[in-house]
Amino acid sequence: MQRGRTSRTAAAMAVVTALAVAGCTADDKTPQAAESPSVPPSFAPGAEGAGDAYFPKYGNGGYDVAGYDLKLDYAPASGRLGGTATITATATQDLSAFHLDLARLTAAEVTVDGQPATSKADGNELVVTPAAGIVKGKAFTVVVDYSGKPQPLQNEALGVGGWLRTKDGAFALGQPESASTWFPVNDHPSDKATFALAMTVPDGVEVLSNGVPGERATGAGKTTWRWTESKPLASYLAFVVIGQYRVQSTIHDGKPMVIALPASLPASSNAARSLSRTAAVTDFLATQFGPYPFDANGGVVLDDDRVGYALETQSRPVYGNTFFVSQPNTTVVVHELAHQWYGDSVALSRWQDIWLNEGFATYAEWLWQEHEGERTAQQSFDRAYSGFDWSVPTGDPGPDRLFGDAVYQRGAMTVHALRRTIGDPAFFALLKSWPAEHRDGNATTEEFIAAAEQAAGGKDLGELFEAWLFGKQKPPLP
Known part of the structure; x- marks a missing residue:
């Protein structure tokens, strides 16, 4: 991450005030959990946090995620998000139940290995109790059908992170937490996983995310955008940006390079001139750090006063336009691309590092x-x-x-x-x-x-x- 000129604290207070005025609260309509009679008494629930010394409740214990596969629909006019998340994981203990991080969204149905499971919303956690215990070392698949109007999370020390609605769409971004505001997740960098997103939006709206772009499908006035990150990522490095963007897709070093700038910025803006150096910067950093570690590259610029920082979202950094207001700024591009080696490919095990x-x-x-x-x-x-x-x-x-x-x-x-x-x-x-x-x-x-x-x-x-x-x-x- 690189900090910009805009105060994250000021931006955070603005969003928190808006939420308070709107009266937003966590959705509590999830089905109640029940202990399964088929679970052996020696099995235990996974921990409600990963145990990080700085943020003990971030993430969860008892399992290791291999991949997230999201199939979602977003309506910019209403701000409503819905769909399914398929999570593949392996139990690291004998599990009777486990937690997923999911903030202010409602899980309507949860299955584990195809069998109905009970679930309960507990603050920003979704507690899942499968029909039968999960043996340590067993791979299992969780499917969560969920929906709602996503909201950001406020961290007193670090400001706002997560889903923020815009006049033409939305974006989800933030560090040290953000993913739980738009999909169920083990939200700690120690549990890296692959990531796939299929996001359906009205025709004429663009969707940007991590990894390699897939074929888009259209029909009934909607377009489904597909993105796949096949290399494991830390959850805070997953992102989505939805709205009106000029998207430039090229190939560099045999890999797709996707650069997106808001339609609100001129094509010759300082931001555009800065991100045009992405290929040159990547090539230089490869001489210092070794081959570029991912299957795609690029960058996305946000023209939003609430984002006074840039973030090393895996394979495609996101930059607040505050870095480019007065002149081109290649330095911030260098910083975020360097993270692709130091921070993304090699991620933190704990936040103090x-x-x-x-x-x-x-x-x-x-x-x-x-x-x-x-x-x-x-x-x-x-x-x-x-x-x-x-x-x-x-x-x-x-x-x-x-x-x-x-x-x-x-x-x-x-x-x-x-x-x-x-x-x-x-x-x-x-x-x-x-x-x-x-x-x-x-x-x-x-x-x-x-x-x-x-x-x-x-x-x-x-x-x-x-x-x-x-x-x-x-x-x-x-």
Whole structure:
């Protein structure tokens, strides 16, 4: 993610106020759960959260999702969303019941392996009780038929995330949570899964999402748009954008590149000029990080004052137009595309390690600026180092500072300090080997430190990382 000029907190308060005036509440019409008599007493419900230290109730326990397949219909005029979500998963314990994250939408019918299951709405959770227990290690399929008028979620520390309605459609976007506002999900990055979307809208309305575009089907005044992301993604990296857009589809390096800009912006806008550099930026980053990790590429711009940030939505970043108001801005394109390696292909296991995403994406900006003949990476480091507030530890910033300078700038300085310590040959080899070895997976700070020490020929880097990631005083120059 890259922050823009617009305050996320201000945008959040505006949306929350609007919701309060409208009197929106969670829908509570879901069927009530009941204990199944065929479930052995040794079976237990999966946890209602993934246990993340920062957000203990985000995500769920007891199962691992392999894929989401959504078939949805959206009516921009009414704001109503409906359809089915098919979720394939494997039990990681003997399950009597399990939770799915689903906020302010109503599940009308749920089946598990084709058999009716009972379900109960519990806040932003959907508690599912299958007809029979699910044995640890067993693959199972959940189908949820649901509908409603999606609403965003308010996070006191981080602002609004999730589904936001627009005058010509809607979009769903946000970090650290957003997916649960429009489909049932295990909403934590530790449980990555493939993603497919078929979204039906009125003719003349465009739908953008992750991955490779499929054939569109039309009939009865409606069009179904299809998108498939075959590489596992963290749930907050799933997105949908619905509305009036100019969509440009090309092929780059043998892969579809889809770039979409709002019809409200001129074709020659700063945003269009910035995203036109997507292919060039991708090619440069591949020289630093290794081959591009996904089957599609591109970008989407939102012309909406509520989005003052850009997000590394997998295979196709989404950018708030705030980044392009005064002039073209290739730097933000570099940042979000760098995340495709650092943050998307290699995702977080826990939110406190977000520096692994943002520190490397910020360092990619420094590398690009040097590549473009601007200041060197060393000069960018010197600028940041000279007047920095070192009181917030990069490796454990706290949930209210996930998007602070300690994560971005100090994170990038940590990367450069590592470079100075182990030397360019080992450092640039590590930049490629890390995303290659953890491709399509998750990782932690401890795993990165171990990889860095291996790249350095077994050198102990404990003191370096302790000072740069966790110390609260200015670290000495390496």
